[in-house]
Amino acid sequence: MTSRINQSTLGQDVPQVNARAKVLGRAQYAGDLKVAGMLHGAVLRSPYPHARIVAIDTSAALALPGVKAVLTGADAPRVMWGVHHKERRILAEGVVRFAGEEVAAVAAASEEIARDALDHIQVEYEELPAILTPEEALDEEAPGVHPGRNNVSHEIRFERGDADAGFASADLVHEATYTTHAQYPGYLEPMATVAALEPNGRLVVWTSTQSVTQARLRLAAALEMPISRIRVHQATTGGGFGGKLVEDANNLIAGLLARKTGKPVRLVNNRLEDFLAAPSSVPERITLKLGMTRAGLIVAKEVRIVADCGAYSGLAAEVMHVSAMRSDNMHRNPNVRSHATLVYTHTPPHGAFRGFGGSQMLFALNSHIHTMAEQLGLDPVAIHKLNAIGAGETSIHGWQIGSTGLKECIDQAIDAIGWEAKRAAPKGTGARRRGVGMAAAMHVSGNRTIGNWDGSTVVVKVNEDGRVFIHSGEADMGQGAMTMLSQVVAHELDIPLDHTHVVPPDTDTSPIAIGSLASRVTIAGGNAAIVAARMARDKLLALAATQLERPVEQLECANGTVRVIADPERSCTLAMLARLHVWRHGGEGLQVSGSWDARTQMHDDQVYGNIAPAYSFAAQAVEVEVDTETGQVTVLDSFVSDDCGKALNPLAIHGQTNGATVQAIGWALYEQLQLEGGRMANGNFADYTMATSDAVPMLRGGIVESNDPNGPYGAKGASETAILPGAPAIANAVYDAIGVRIRDLPITPEKVLAGLRELQGARDA
Amino acid sequence: MTSRINQSTLGQDVPQVNARAKVLGRAQYAGDLKVAGMLHGAVLRSPYPHARIVAIDTSAALALPGVKAVLTGADAPRVMWGVHHKERRILAEGVVRFAGEEVAAVAAASEEIARDALDHIQVEYEELPAILTPEEALDEEAPGVHPGRNNVSHEIRFERGDADAGFASADLVHEATYTTHAQYPGYLEPMATVAALEPNGRLVVWTSTQSVTQARLRLAAALEMPISRIRVHQATTGGGFGGKLVEDANNLIAGLLARKTGKPVRLVNNRLEDFLAAPSSVPERITLKLGMTRAGLIVAKEVRIVADCGAYSGLAAEVMHVSAMRSDNMHRNPNVRSHATLVYTHTPPHGAFRGFGGSQMLFALNSHIHTMAEQLGLDPVAIHKLNAIGAGETSIHGWQIGSTGLKECIDQAIDAIGWEAKRAAPKGTGARRRGVGMAAAMHVSGNRTIGNWDGSTVVVKVNEDGRVFIHSGEADMGQGAMTMLSQVVAHELDIPLDHTHVVPPDTDTSPIAIGSLASRVTIAGGNAAIVAARMARDKLLALAATQLERPVEQLECANGTVRVIADPERSCTLAMLARLHVWRHGGEGLQVSGSWDARTQMHDDQVYGNIAPAYSFAAQAVEVEVDTETGQVTVLDSFVSDDCGKALNPLAIHGQTNGATVQAIGWALYEQLQLEGGRMANGNFADYTMATSDAVPMLRGGIVESNDPNGPYGAKGASETAILPGAPAIANAVYDAIGVRIRDLPITPEKVLAGLRELQGARDA
Structure with a gap:
């Protein structure tokens, strides 16, 4: 009897299918x-x-x-x-x-x-005369950046529940303003x-x-x-990173x-x-007001955002929309109110960026929760967990949470960092102080915003050598879309990964696809690939049934063949079946098209609706060291835990998660587009200081598999969520280390030193 | 009310869709x-x-x-x-x-x-030592061109009916040997x-x-x-021409x-x-024996062929197979016997060539019929018509003739040339003599020989602008496959021709396709295009039904819209419908794949079977002038009539037919690969004298539409048949002019003069 050789790589660490071409310098970028x-x-x-x-x-x-x-x-x-x-x-x-x-x-x-x-x-x-700040832009006397219009590009207002009543019922209300800056995608x-x-x-x-x-x-x-x-x-x-x-x-x-x-x-x-x-991320000034009970239960939330889209609005309105409401869905928020205003200025445009507005608000929210937790004498972890939405629940904005590993992510991250012990420990002596911080985040996996389709189509062709071509219009920008598609199809047909070939997107020949955004490719493209691969498998099995003289139910795909389950020696190769599929009466190439669309709904004009087929969660804990003499913040340790539903390729997820962490460290500590009189002053990698290897600790991360019912094999979008908690985790750790709360990113040495001086002044007073 | 603007170009003269790119020098040939x-x-x-x-x-x-x-x-x-x-x-x-x-x-x-x-x-x-002729190759002492094998590459023998009995019953039996030479494809x-x-x-x-x-x-x-x-x-x-x-x-x-x-x-x-x-056409030595009744009815036919494949056999065996049996199906042959032998020589390989073995045998057969007609005192036209197979009949080899315009083709051609009058007229005086000749031919439209599929698959994508991409693997080598596919799809959807785009064949992205051979592309690719276009139309109509709130039966595609038949102002554009097809819940790009396979059968080992979904016919009549002093033959007039079922694009058919006629004139009179000691002596266009414009009269042609039941809109393969009758029509005309029967192609001045001398010798004797 033939032993079962399962060719599936699902859940295994798989180098990307196009890695070799890239590493050897053979991949053709447009500039090549x-x-x-x-x-x-x-x-x-x-x-x-x-x-x-x-x-x-x-x-x-x-x-x-x-x-x-x-x-x-x-x-x-x-x-x-x-x-x-x-x-x-x-x-x-x-x-x-x-x-x-x-x-x-x-x-x-x-x-x-x-x-x-x-x-x-x-x-x-x-x-x-140039309008360089949102404040100038919103001056009633200000001329319009665009003729015949005022400088408000877009405005969002919504209230759900009764925010005022919520605040009235709260034991603690805290309001603060946070400012975030533009980050260049840095691909x-x-x-x-x-x-x-x-x-x-x-x-x-x-x-x-x-x-x-x-x-x-x-x-x-x-x-x-x-x-x-x-x-x-x-x-x-x-x-790409949105750019x-x-x-x-x-x-x-x-x-x-x-x-x-x-x-x-x-x-x-x-x-x-x-x-x-390139569009850089949208700088937002966020005023956040949160009401909690003594136990840490969130009872009301109010958000006011002024966001700057620069001279042209691009996707900034959508980004701001996300800032205004996405984080509401992470917790059981009963009462929320948002007012967000996007304004034009005479500055380079801002827009889509990895995390898509989540980073800005989650910096505010996670900072805020730490502050209020301290005021209430609670662990911020307890507040996150107390309020965390659960699987099967519907959020305030109508999001149906099919799966969430948020609590597990938090536990994994804080355990890894040594949360309780380090929180309780002395912060160090001398100039160098250490502290820990954590933050939690959520993101979509797909998003019903474009037209009213959030699906994908995959065409699977089984060639006469039993190998398979996969056509999809979903873009691989390095994140591994091609590898994911190959893994899915190879799994379904039980063929080796290198017997698949993903044909690069081409509008003449690929199925229509929305593309790589909103962490949608694994869930939409992966599900479509399952549909297509199973259609191909059905055709192979049906043809094999005539050859093996057994009903389809008694057959299986195994190791590049279709065989009789009970008699594995009795088999046909996929190559033979693919040839037979063409070269026979009534034949044709074995080529099938499978589509999948999310069973979601576009949010209505009240911003209500289950917009994504799944929602991803993440948490991060970091330990930092603050040099109180120089103001320099160093990230000593970082553990980010990613709830991606199911890790189809852990290697790829860790790679993406590490990248997200580095980009978050950069945003939190180092990167800032410097405009002088509206002109870019640091548009190069020498002056625009992305985090380099000496600024990044050995990154650690973990995966939580919450097994989403809508995901392919349970998978959701992976690792975009992982960029979201970095900045607030660092800000919280800085606070833990030195007691300075920095609400204005990035956390520069100057701001740290200023905070320390202020703190000293308050103590001295 | 909107007036009906029918966008169909079927039956109209349409410039080829890629003509402009070619004429402007922009088309990219491989060498470019x-x-x-x-x-x-x-x-x-x-x-x-x-x-x-x-x-x-x-x-x-x-x-x-x-x-x-x-x-x-x-x-x-x-x-x-x-x-x-x-x-x-x-x-x-x-x-x-x-x-x-x-x-x-x-x-x-x-x-x-x-x-x-x-x-x-x-x-x-x-x-x-080199074996340079089939005679040497067949010498029992000859060493094998390939080690361990004798020099017979392939042999075909079959008999159907009783040839001996047939000949015994004949009033006239005539046997003669014809030799044909290799023609270079000359693309x-x-x-x-x-x-x-x-x-x-x-x-x-x-x-x-x-x-x-x-x-x-x-x-x-x-x-x-x-x-x-x-x-x-x-x-x-x-x-390509087969090469x-x-x-x-x-x-x-x-x-x-x-x-x-x-x-x-x-x-x-x-x-x-x-x-x-390049493979040149297969030189064949054909001994043909035909038995007829006094009335001209063919009662027996025997064919012996020795064909030369050169050093490697390529497709020569298939070519010889066609020579051995295809022409049997043009007439009601009751008794046939064939023996064909393909031999290796140390010469450049021969193989596929436009007409694929038909030219060789039809030269012999049409020459033979003229000779026997004269012996019987009949018009060869009468013999062709008397014996011509009819629509609805099954030929001796099992070919089911769905349509035939052979008799109409003959009439059209001979009428155009002034057959009866010129046959009866004096042949001229002085050195220049004129004569007329005709010949008839048949060809397949498709051929079930490769694997057991003789179908085609076409993918139709309706883009969001209402324009259509057509994917097919069938090759356009200049004959107009792309234009045909565009015409079919544009007709079915009632859109302008230039709203279609045929994506060039590419094995990664095109459906599997057998390719351009055996005059199969219009019938197989055209039928598949109809299937695919109608699938697309059905999807458009179904979607329009929801938009126009009318059942599908009340809707039609018209002028780039779907509209209510009874209320044409009520309509949706295809662009709108295509967009809606994607950008909606459960959407996907409007992309369908249609396949069609011929309802034919592979011939059995007795060479029996209905191998093609349709059979094309043609006839040609020519007038020549023979200079009896120089031996030069000049074609003065030519009319070829092509039964292509239905002329989807008469301009293209006339273009192809003219090309076929020129290639036939070249083969009959001018072109011959000269080997000296086995070495090519005239491998260039100066010495290999293809017919140039001074050698070709203003070509005339006609179309007969026999409306094949299996063809797309009745169409069959067009114009490959048109290369077949040229050489025998010219040989017959030469005979008519000067009484010299040349059975050894090409008809060179030397052979004409030798024939005249022989004739003179016989008269003198």
Whole structure:
């Protein structure tokens, strides 16, 4: 009897299927592509945060040998592009609204010539007064950043329950204001596109993107072309973090240059350009008021947010919406009220960023809970657990919690860090003080916001060698979407992982897919892959039944064959069955399409509805050391626990979780976009100080498997949640160490020292 | 009320959908592709028809700057490749069997260096005696071209009815022997491939091919790779005519070079190489014996064929099979006997060619009928019509004739040429004599020979702009497959032709398809396109029913909308419906896959079976002028009538028919591969004299629409049949003009003059 060789890798540590190509330097990122006859693009950007373009003279640039085109706003489509608001031109016309806005674009025979040409474009600006802060923007006298409108881009108000009555019933009410800053996505690969015209005049782009479907939709709208006349290939993508969704103009400008010149055009941001062009996270000023009973039960919550979208709103309204309400669902909140205002300023646009608005509010909320816990003489862990929503419950906003491992995450994280002992221990002597902090978080896995579909389609083709092609439009931006799809299909058909091949997303050939956002790919793409793989399996079994002369119920897929369960020697290879599927009367290639859509609902105009098929949770505990002489904060230890439902590939989850932790440490302690007079002052990796290896301890993490009923094998979105608790855990640990509460991120040495001075002053008084 | 705007182009003259790209020089043929880091390949070929390779020294070639690899047989897989017989190495090892056989291959930084390197490869040959004719090959003493085998590559024998009894009952029995020669396919684009390795190590090739599916299968077998590790893209293909199916080694060598170097490799035949590498048509010596009644009824037919496949048999066995039996089905043949023998010689291989064996036998048969008609005092037209099989009948080999326009084709052609009057008229005076000739032909539309599937699959995607992508693996090699698919889908959905886009064949993304052969694409691909388009239409109508609040039966697709038949103002655009199909609960992209397979049967081992879903017919009449002083034959007029069932695109059919006529004129009068001592003596377009415009009259043609019950809208394969009657029509016209019967193609001036001398000798005697 043949021994069962189970090929499944589910739950095992699996190197990513495209890792080898990347490690060997063979993966083709958009900037690596070389197309015959290719021109090189470069973009001239406004040096002023606000100015009138009086005149542009491109003649000197055009006269440079090798320059093929110089485009200005006059050459770009008149239509505006944008997400909520169509308010942005591909190239500015008449006025520029932030320092860095795209004013002109060049295509030339080399990148050097293209950049030289930028210097020869004569732009006469009339500088105008710039609105650089939300406070200025909200001044009633302030002129509109956009003509004919005030500076409120978007406003959200909702109340559920009775917040005032809740506060009245509370034993403790605490209100404080927190400010968060913009973080640059910091992917290794800047935005890059190669755009070309097909022989039939269609526009084809290879680009670094989180969604080929959305990239095509936006290119079509912005360039005023039918979507069918555009083909978008996802090139290998070196990180996205929200920045490569729909908010940058890179592929629009490349497409415009290709269309104008009729030649392929490569447009790759250098790092400064990418700092200027990429949406950074939305800075929010959050006033949080929380009412609790003496026992720590939350009875009322009020949130006021003023968020800054910069000059163009992009996805910032959606981000702010998340800040305003997502964290309400983590606890059993009976009464909530939110008022959030998004304002325009003459600064580079902000928008989608890993965590999508969760980081901002969870910094406030987790800081707040620690503060109130101390006032109530409680452990903040106890408050989190007391209030934590449970599986099977429906949150205040209608979210149906199918699974939650929040309490387990908290326990795992605090146990790992030595919570109780270290909280009780002395904070150290001398200049260096140690403290521990924790924070809890939740996130969506999928989100019914785009159109009213939150599904995915996967096509599975079983080739005549028994190996399988998987077509999906869901983007792998490094997080492992391709590996996940391969694992699912290989598991369902019981074939080796390397017998699967995921064909990269291409709008001509891939099924429509929303793309990589809202931690949706594993749950939506994974479920669709299960549907498709099982359809393929059914076809294989049906065909095998005729060959093995046994009913389907007596057959199984095992180790690349279909065999009789009770008589495993009696089998057909998948290769043989796939060949038979084609090469017979009535045959056709074995190719099936499986779709899955979340059984969720779009939230209504009262912000009510179960928007995601599953919700992920995480908790983090850290230990920090604060140098009270220098103000320097060092993270000594970190343990983040991720409730991903089921870890399909723990290696990938730990990798993503570690990345999230580093990005959170950066946001909390080091990274801050510095604008001086509205101009980016630190748009490079030397001055914009992301956390480097010396700033990061050996990261630790754990996985909680809460087994979501809607997830593929129980899985939910993994590791995006893990970026959320980092900053408040660090802030809480700093407080634990030195008693200084910092509500204004990042936690710089200056703020630490100022806090210590203030504390000393209070003691001295 | 909206007026009905019917978008269908069926039956209209439509420029090919890819014509503009070709005319503007933008279409990318394989040789046009430039891939970054691409090397250039070149192939060293044997100068001897038969030799032992004593030694190969590649060191001097490898030492040339820019040379990256020099491969010989020792570097090629040990496995043999081929169709019926696996008998050929990618690069010869030990022995070469024809002058032109691939011995070594080079990859270098430029094509010039690669070709220089060929001169530096030192090959020591020991020349061996070569078998250059079938007669030598069949000598019992002859050594085998392939070791351990005699020189009979394949043999076919069958008898149906009682041929001897038939001949005994005949009033007239005539036997004669006809010889036909090899014709080079003569496409404008020689064979070309770019092969590269994907980052994950898969082999990807862009190649000029008639079938990506078959190219992949053969690459996989010859390079010993799983098919899933190979991706074949069809580059724009500049003609195939059977030559770009599975018989040349171009993409195998390119693939081998790419695999060995790890770099992209471009390998483009120059014209001489293409003459050596392409399969030319199979030369056959046909002895035909026909018995007729006094009234011209065919009562018995016996065929003996000796065919030459050259050194490797490729598809020659299938070609000879067609010669041996296909024409039996055109008439009501009661008794037939065939014996066909395919032999190896040390000459360049022969194989598939437009008409696929039909040209050879129909030259004999039509010549024969003219001869016997004269002997019986009948019009050959009358004999054809008397014997012509009718619709609804089953032929002697089991072919079920769903439709035939043969008689109408004959009438159309002879009427156009002025048959009766010109037959009766004086043949001219002086040196220039005129005559008319006609011939009739049949062909398959599809052929159940490969595996047991003769179907096709088409995927139709309706995009959110209401435009449609069509995925098919069927190859457009210039004949118009893409245009046909576009027409069918546009008709079914009633959208403009330019709202369709046919995605070029690609084994990773296209449905499996047999490819362009046996005039199968319109009937198989067209029917599959109907199935898929109607599936898409059903989905659109169902969705529209919910929007328009009418049952599906009351709706129709019209002019890019779905509308209420009785209230045409009430409508939804396809764009709106396609968007709704995705962006709703339970949505997915509107993408359907439709398959169609012929309801036919593989012929049994007695060569019996209805192998094709439809059979196409054609007839041609020509007028020639023979210069009796120079022997030169000039075609003055030609009318070919094509029974294509239904002309989906008459412009394309006339284009193809004209091409077929020119190729037939070339074969009949001008083209002949000249081997001298087994070596190609005229492998270039100066010496291999294809018919040029001065040799071709203003071609005329007509279409007969017999409306086949199995065809899409009645259509059958068009215009391949049209190559078949040309040569015998010309031979018959020459006979009519000067009384010289030439049975040995081509009809050269020398043969005409020799015939005239012989005639004069007979008269003088």
